[in-house]
Amino acid sequence: MKTIEEVQQDILEEFSLYEDWMDKYAYLIELGNSVEPISAVEKNDQNLIKGCQSRVWLVAEKKEGHIYFRGESDAVIVKGLVALLLRVFSGRTPGEILHSQVHFIDDLGLTQHLSPTRSNGLLAMMKQIRLYAVAYDRLDN
Amino acid sequence: MEYDVNKIRSYFPVLKQQVYGKPLVYFDNAASTQKPVQVLLKTGRLYTEFYGNIHRAAHYMADKTTDAFESVRDQVQQFIGAGSREEIIFTKGTTESANLVAASFGEQFISPGSEIIVSEMEHHSNMVPWQLNALKRGAKIVKLPMSRNGELQTSLLSELITSKTRLLAVTHVSNVLGTINPLAQIIDAAHRKNVPVFVDGAQAVQHIPVNVKALDADFYAFSAHKMYGPNGVGVLYGKRKWLEQMPPYQGGGEMISEVTFEKTTFSEIPFKFEAGTPNITGVIALGPAIALLQETGMEHIAAWEHQLLDYCTHQLKELEGLVIYGEASQKSGVISFNIDGIHPFDLGTMLDKTGIAVRTGHHCADPLMSYFNIPGTVRVSFGIYNTTEEIDRFIEALKRVVKMLK
Numbered sequence A: 001m002k003t004i005e006e007v008q009q010d011i012l013e014e015f016s017l018y019e020d021w022m023d024k025y026a027y028l029i030e031l032g033n034s035v036e037p038i039s040a041v042e043k044n045d046q047n048l049i050k051g052c053q054s055r056v057w058l059v060a061e062k063k064e065g066h067i068y069f070r071g072e073s074d075a076v077i078v079k080g081l082v083a084l085l086l087r088v089f090s091g092r093t094p095g096e097i098l099h100s101q102v103h104f105i106d107d108l109g110l111t112q113h114l115s116p117t118r119s120n121g122l123l124a125m126m127k128q129i130r131l132y133a134v135a136y137d138r139l140d141n
Numbered sequence B: 001m002e003y004d005v006n007k008i009r010s011y012f013p014v015l016k017q018q019v020y021g022k023p024l025v026y027f028d029n030a031a032s033t034q035k036p037v038q039v040l041l042k043t044g045r046l047y048t049e050f051y052g053n054i055h056r057a058a059h060y061m062a063d064k065t066t067d068a069f070e071s072v073r074d075q076v077q078q079f080i081g082a083g084s085r086e087e088i089i090f091t092k093g094t095t096e097s098a099n100l101v102a103a104s105f106g107e108q109f110i111s112p113g114s115e116i117i118v119s120e121m122e123h124h125s126n127m128v129p130w131q132l133n134a135l136k137r138g139a140k141i142v143k144l145p146m147s148r149n150g151e152l153q154t155s156l157l158s159e160l161i162t163s164k165t166r167l168l169a170v171t172h173v174s175n176v177l178g179t180i181n182p183l184a185q186i187i188d189a190a191h192r193k194n195v196p197v198f199v200d201g202a203q204a205v206q207h208i209p210v211n212v213k214a215l216d217a218d219f220y221a222f223s224a225h226k227m228y229g230p231n232g233v234g235v236l237y238g239k240r241k242w243l244e245q246m247p248p249y250q251g252g253g254e255m256i257s258e259v260t261f262e263k264t265t266f267s268e269i270p271f272k273f274e275a276g277t278p279n280i281t282g283v284i285a286l287g288p289a290i291a292l293l294q295e296t297g298m299e300h301i302a303a304w305e306h307q308l309l310d311y312c313t314h315q316l317k318e319l320e321g322l323v324i325y326g327e328a329s330q331k332s333g334v335i336s337f338n339i340d341g342i343h344p345f346d347l348g349t350m351l352d353k354t355g356i357a358v359r360t361g362h363h364c365a366d367p368l369m370s371y372f373n374i375p376g377t378v379r380v381s382f383g384i385y386n387t388t389e390e391i392d393r394f395i396e397a398l399k400r401v402v403k404m405l406k
Helices: A004-016 A021-033 A076-089 A094-098 A104-108 A122-140 B005-010 B037-049 B060-080 B094-109 B128-137 B154-160 B183-192 B240-245 B280-296 B298-316 B344-353 B366-372 B388-405
Strands: A056-063 A066-073 B088-091 B115-119 B140-144 B165-171 B197-200 B219-223 B234-238 B256-259 B264-266 B322-325 B334-339 B359-361 B377-381
Touching: A004 A021, A004 A076, A004 A104, A021 A076, A021 B344, A021 B388, A056 A122, A066 A076, A066 A122, A076 A104, A076 A122, A076 B344, A094 A122, B037 B280, B060 B088, B060 B234, B060 B280, B088 B094, B094 B128, B094 B165, B094 B197, B094 B219, B094 B234, B115 B128, B128 B140, B140 B154, B140 B165, B154 B183, B165 B183, B183 B197, B234 B240, B280 B298, B298 B322, B298 B334, B298 B388, B344 B359, B344 B377, B344 B388
Parallel strands: B115 B140, B115 B165, B165 B197, B197 B219
Antiparallel strands: A056 A066, B088 B234, B219 B234, B256 B264, B322 B334, B334 B377, B359 B377
């Protein structure tokens, strides 16, 4: 399996193939639409990550030392970014997640998703992914 | 007189900017407006030619600064048709103006059991200060409801205003829906029962002619940064009879007449409400912004922006699945909308990449969003420098973006 850093580089390379912003977005939307939807039951308050403008749900499960994430958003662009986050983080060990540096969203420049003042759920989602990693890490030790 | 939009545009250097390689179309004027060169130059001149603290020292620099500062008070008085210059108080913005009245008027006139009427379409800044105040003083907030088309149900006022009502807070123009409320009628209904009215004029003074005396408003608040002026300055107009009865809002320098350790007597209005060194630069730079509005003429601005509103509304309505929120008969240049099946955030994010700045979200008016049962809207809001060509580009970009998102 590729490292978190390698996956981030892959993503950046894929997006660099598109010069026009609209094409980058078209690709992001495509990725968003390919995300397996989470069930209506799972779209509950417990899994909801409240953001300023869009809603994001995140579900985590741990199997054999790895954390598997699923997620969705009511905004298509955010859903595309969620797809990318899942690709980077799902199936990792808590240690891998806690030691990672996430830079690809800023590098893509698709939106200022990770600035705290533009909280639209994504920064909160990143935090939540880390919190799951911390929690599962503690459970292990 | 012909409306010379190109001349107006030439005053705003920022409009020549490109964003993401595309010419900027700035349609977020209800959030904040861009600044004309007159305002920028005034700011620079103040610091390079005659800066000092106001109202205090006996030296040349302070005198010049005081004159410049106080002349803007005269300008504001004249701009909104206030009865006297003492009725103009400088604040940080509309929000502080509302908080000042809530705290100070509240202390004097609001007690347990009092009622404050607040309209359903208010921006949080004309809602939360009253809620906090009601909570503190055991008073109750009473809602002045809105109809589906975005007009207030003013016919209910005669029932809503009771002997317990102490104040009515309402916006002149809705920041989300663009509705121009029938202020004269609302104020008349309130005054019949001796209830004063606080008006949030943040979305009005830069778009339509406003005369606080003709309206007979008791309080009228607005922000410089939404009227092509600098950030961090606001105005509170208050009728003398209220301001004189209200206790000071904050304590400090400037607002005192005599201080001993036992007792302080306070200055007369407006200084009683202007504790500490104010935003001197901001106030002085507001002067040329007002001058620009006056030279252009508020009647002409209103007519121009109304033309933009009609032009844009007409084209938006052609789009499939598009819903406009707020279709009051009297509207200012604000259009809030959604497109069926598309999240407003997606639309806003993609429009941004085409160089078009719009606002998405709840626009600090959650109760209004609850009313329509939506997470937010896309909002376009026009200013004096916008053109029909920009609207054409916006519509074209919108169509392209919608195709991708559907």
